[in-house]
Amino acid sequence: MRTEIISHLMSIVGDSDAWTQIQSRVQLGNLAQNSENRSEIMKGIDMKSIAEELRKPYEGTLEQKKEIQNKQEGKCILLYAIIHGRNDDELGRTIINSGIVDSLFFIFNSRDLSSITIPFVDVIQQLTLGSNEVKLLLYSKKPYPYLLRLLNHSDNEKLEFAICSIVNIINAGSNATSSSSLHPHFDQMSTYGGIEKLYSLFKRTDINEVIKDSAAICIGQLFSAKQLPHSMRTEIISHLMSIVGDFNNFIKINSRIALGNLAKNSENRSEIMKGIDMKSIAEELRKPYIGTLEQKKEIQNKQEGKCNLLYAILNGRSDDELRKTIINSGIVDSLFFIFDTRDLSSITAPYVDVIQQLTLGNDEVRLLLYSKKPYPYLLRLLNHIDNIVLEFTICSIINILFAGSNTTSSSSLHPHFDQMSRYGGIEKLYSLFKRSDMNKKIKDLTAICIGRLFSARELPHSMRTNIISYLKTLINDSEIFIKIYSRIQLGNLAQNSVNKSEIEKGDFIIPQ
Known part of the structure; x- marks a missing residue:
């Protein structure tokens, strides 16, 4: 039945009935997780013909336009089915080089926003979930003017797909340069008025939290090591600081990175420092880890957020006075209390990374940390199963050991x-x-x-x-x-x- 069922599902992904269209997309996506099913689906997909279908003029009567749109959405749904949830960079490159992306950008640029629906935008978002190489190939297509136009959309779901695509492409640019460099996409974004459009989106009151957060992250990443304009500096930094402990991991991780990059500039860093109180962070980290699973998760998110703030002001800086201040504030004692008392599964990378960042100071700083008797707490973490936590821990131990050797x-x-x-x-x-x-x-x-x-x-x-x-x-x-x-x-x-x-x-x- 494989050929018959898959062939039928593929024939109805562009159905005029919304329920049929959505369910066929879901079922094809699920089937594609199996290699045999996926091979069968791939037999019926011709990339060049999809690119041509997407280039067809959107004209005629309302009924004719609807028929064109249904067919085009169907093609996009087929692409979603074979891309979604897969780390297949070769497929990503094939789609980008086939002309499909150019056709989608043509649609984004020329059509009324109300006719640019989820299936069109989701193909681009799925491509931005690939490796940096795939995202940079997508960047070579100059995507920003087309994605920025979508930021005027009134539909939150489409806005979310568009802004998440922008975040992912910007991140690929960040990963291709040192954190102390200006962002390589800044000039292209500025050429298309991207900074102003992102800030306008951030200020809108009709958007959901993920969109607002992502807009702030985009701005933060673009201004890596560059002074934020005074008109938005306080607002963007304050917002980023408020979401470094977000329950959404995408938001939490990317806001931490954005703040860390912004902190490379002295004006931005001064603004960040205004919102950091070492004593209150030490107290937050001492709060009992008790309650329901939901309450514990909330405590953990807040504490990870505080650790992410510390990371932002420490990472990449040779500020030994700041490191001494943190060690003497009670923060290290609070972290060691966590390392000593909690189940290892609840001790995540942000907690341990603070200690690692402190061990990157000079010998005086590391010996001050050594005076806190760190080894029993760090040694307990060696039973962890998370490689990132283990790596941060062993790096911390080796740096403290080096300080001892150097004396x-x-x-x-x-x-x-x-x-x-x-x-x-x-x-x-x-x-x-x-x-x-x-x-x-x-x-x-x-x-x-x-x-x-x-x-x-x-x-x-x-x-x-x-x-x-x-x-x-x-x-x-x-x-x-x-x-x-x-x-x-x-x-x-x-x-x-x-x-x-x-x-x-x-x-x-x-x-x-």
Whole structure:
């Protein structure tokens, strides 16, 4: 029945009956999650003919126009069915290069807004959910004038698809440059009056929260490292600060990134700092994590929001005075209380990233953090199952360990060794090293941590061969940090004769 059912569903996606059209779209999308069904659907799709269908003149009587629109919407629904929920960048590139996107932009540019319906806009949004490469290919089609025109739409659903598409394309531009650079799409957006159109959308009272939030995020991203105009600075920054703890992850993550990029400019950063009270953040992080699931989620969102604000003012900055202020404010104590008392599943990346950002300061800052006895709290996080949390944690540990090493000679025992041993740190690090569910970077850093701790001390027999042989594999690693520090740790370990014998097996020589 496969061919018959799929063929029929494909024939009714452009039906004049709205219910039939919607349900056939849903069912085709569901069927397409299975590879056999999807292959059957793909047999009936010709990209070039879809591009041509979408280019057909929208003219004639009302009935004729409706027939054209139904056929065109049907083609868009077929595209939705094969794109939705899939990470198929090759398909995304095929659609963009087939002429379909050009045809859709022709529709966005030439038709009355009331005739530009969800299926048309959703194809573009689905394409912007691809990789950066796909989004930048879409950007090469100069999408902004067409998407900006849609911001005048009165329908919230269409507005949401349009603004989310813009956010995703802007993000691809951000990812292609350093966070300290001006946004590469700024000039093109300005050429089409995009800043003013986004701000007008933000100010509208007939839009939903996601649209308003996304408009603020777009503006924040476009003004990366650039001073926001005075006319909108307070309003945009205040709004972004209010949504960094949003329940919607898309909004939460992107507002955090936008604030962080805005903070690269001193005027924007001063505006952000006005809304940050360190003591109240420390108190917020101390609030009991109790109540119903919904109440706990609300507490977590608020706390993650506070951590995201701290990230925004810390990330990429060499502001050691600010780091000292945060450490001395009680925020670190509150975070360690969370690390010590909560179920690991509720300890998410934003909490741990604050500690990691603090460990990126100078040795004085890291030793001030060390005075808070961080190891038992960080070591507990090594049982986490989330690779991002694990990576932030092991990076924090290694940075604090480095501060200890930098205050002693390389031939001395590491000054943190005893404290680490007291909390079972060596065993916990080695257990992490042996896990198979973590990424390479975590494993690399864990081996370096163990090597750093033992320095000129003999590695225990139970781990000596594994740690040394692994460090030897990293000496030419593509990541510079790993390459350099694996060599340094091997050099330090070689000061012990037993370690040295293990290192020199197979006539191995530590590169200089």
